[in-house]
Amino acid sequence: MGAGGLGLERERSAGRARGAGALLLVLVLLTAVGAAAAGTWWALRDDVPASTAAEPVVRDGELVDARTGEPWVPRGVVWGSFETACAQGWGYSALDALGRTGRASGDGGSGAGDAGEDDREAAAAAQADVLASWAVDTVRLPLNQDCWLGTRGAPVSDEFAARTPAGYRAAVDAFVEALNARGMVVVLTLHSRKRIGSPEAGSLAMPDSESLAFWRAVAARYAERPSVLFEAFHEPHSREDTAGRRVLDLDWACWRDGGCRAPVEDDGVPVKAGGPTYDAQGMADVVAAIRRAGAAQPVLLPGPDRARDLSAWREWVPDDDQLVATVHVGSPTTGASVATSDEPGCGPSCWRQVLAPLADQVPLLTTELGPGEQLPGSAALHLQWAADHGVGVLARSWVERPGDPQTLVEDLSGRPTAWGELVRSWLREGPAQPQP
16 A cells, blocks of 8 residues: 555544544533433532431331441431422522521622522531531421422522522532431422412322422432432322312222322312312332332332321332331321221321331331420320330421421521420430330
């Protein structure tokens, strides 16, 4: 081959090399983008604070910390506002107000608009410090499906701030990171949807098809965070219409497998007689969506009757070895558990007859404990009962709502209400010794 041919061949080889290099670069970039979209973006960042929280897994019928193999019994609180603020249009959560306050006091600004990224991270860190001062080791964060997905016009913007689904997700991320860094496990709960045509939020009776999209996205995003757990749904429940007819009679078959028709109205508005319905998705569908997203963490499953009936949980639970039964106690809503018709919700006889035998076989967690009608009353009794049976408890609710006896704090500085005083003492003193 002549010199000209050799030169041409070298140029072709170089071109092929450049093409291969460009293709490799494109593949790397596509992989990075895909990883971020799939949720493994945590691994692509070098500024995520290291978690010092427990890494719970289900083993031999109980929750254990995978780092040590020791039993793990969570004690903590429900931190509210991510489920409502973004639908009502006053922020992504109450952390925005804390960020605005900090910015205004720090630089003389007006504090209008939502907190910026730096302000939000500082507010998240400060709030996590307050929670840690109460000796909280687990925080339940109720989330809004539409604010996460960007459906139904959520999150709602106002004249001061344009809010986006990406901003909402980043706000949740910042708080999760701050809590994990201070040794607190986070439970993410699908709680609410934005009400159609109204800046308000409420809970559906059962998950819908978009709930599966929510869980695929959330689970993928936190799959590499072993100190983040998932609670499939807030409170599965039956519904009646305005004529008093039972529109949805939620039984255990639909609870697990879905397929029943549920009204589109959330629990904050009456169900119209003959109104539209949707195809309910069961707990098995939610668990499958989470697992297909690559997340292996425990999934918490509340029972029917607004998470107060666990009478057949073990018989109907989906097939998965990382599931936790959850119950709500001291709920302000009315109703009677299937197993305890003599008392509202799941009261002391329910604890003895239903919860205690279940806790001997599977992990059990009270993901909402309210103060009930008076203090110390049944709330104190449940804390003692839970300690005796190795059951974790998350007290409701860490939210700023002055004058509301159902809240734990007067404000987000952690100044306790009477209910908060009882919970803070329980958290700091640790669980009582089991009764012989």
